[in-house]
Amino acid sequence: MPEQSPGFRPTLEAVAARAGVSRATASRVVNGGAGVRQPLVDKVRRAVDELGYVPNHAARTLVTRRTGAVAVIIAEPEIRIFSDPFFSQQIRGISKELTAHDTQLVLLLLEGPGDYDRIARYLAGGHVDGALAFSLHTDDPIPEITLRSGMPTVYGGRPSWTAAPDHRAVPYVDADNRGGARTAVQYLRDLGRRRIAHIAGPRDQTSATDRLDGYRDVLLDADPALIAEGAFTAESGALAMAELLERCPDLDAVFAANDLMASGALRVLKERGRAVPDEVALVGFDDMDSVAGATDPPLTTVRQDIEGQGRLMARLLLRGLDREREGASAPASVITPTTLVRRASAWGPCPPPPSGGWGGGVLR
DSSP states (O other), X not given: OOOOOTTOOOOHHXXXXXXXXXXXXXXXHHTTOSOOOHHHXXXXXXXXXXXXXXXXXXXXXXXXXXXXXXXXXXXXXXXXXXXXXXHHXXXXXXXXXXXXXXXXXXXXXXXXXXXXXXHHHHHHTTOSSEEEEESOOTTOSHHHHHHHHTOOEEEESOOOXXXXXXXXXXXXXXXXXXXXXXXXXXXXXXXXXXXXXXXXXXXXXXXXXXXXXXXXXXXXXXXXXXXXEOOSSHHHHHHHHXXXXXXOTTOOEEEESSHHHHHHHHHHHHHTTOOTTTTOEEEEEEOOHHHHTTSSSOOEEEEOOHXXXXXXXXXXXXXXXXXXXXXXXXXXOEEEOOEEEBOTTSOOSSOOOOTTOXXXXXXX
């Protein structure tokens, strides 16, 4: 148990005395510095535990020039962030990685244009060591803001860079969106479907345009009437599905650019009396358990490791901060593979899949 009485706050000098080392050595161990022999490291850590020493954050920042905090910027309205499980999974991955490195997560939300000035001031104020930004749109000013602030940044999703004046090469983490879409559409073709529609995401986000390109890679002569645009929400998927049925009542398959839009499309297909998958096969993208596993029938979808991407984003940023201190170059971007998970919403003339679906499919 820590040896302290009410009002007692152990000092670094007390830690050094208990461990039998100099104050400089104790400081290097407490602040994560290198060059201390392991036996001395063990003595200092034991003294920290015995005394209940808690480093002074302000003093530690002066020594390490690190705040121990990272900003997470999500370029979406608050109502969408807390209603779309994609964001909670990505934040969970980020949080796990930062926690493992004793780093705090500071969530910065964007509700309107005025919030960009607030975020710019916050980043320029040196309150955090770096930033993670995702769900950016084509003309989003966040890349320019982080560039002006000099803030090391890692992006979730391939950025378009139209807002960045120097089109700098910065690291990002993304899924193989185009390859995953190709796999989904080719699978529908292999099932014998010939009028395959696509519910695309917003054209100002690269994940949506990449998935649309994957659809077109397989269906080079696709009828433009078979493509409708949604907003990555269930409601927009329902509206797009209704639009497609009005324009192309003979469609026999739908590839939706995310699971939420696929769930909205499924609701409309049921309301219109179109049996899934007998009359219309349906495939989504994401494989979020709370959506794909909860639909009736369960949703065939393209799986991306959302939580794993969050962890990778945080890992790249933390590595980048260490390399920056050492004068090394920034880490490279990462594209994670996708996998088709086959369930009952799109199934061919073969036995039904086991519970939870089968992994498989072409990765790229």
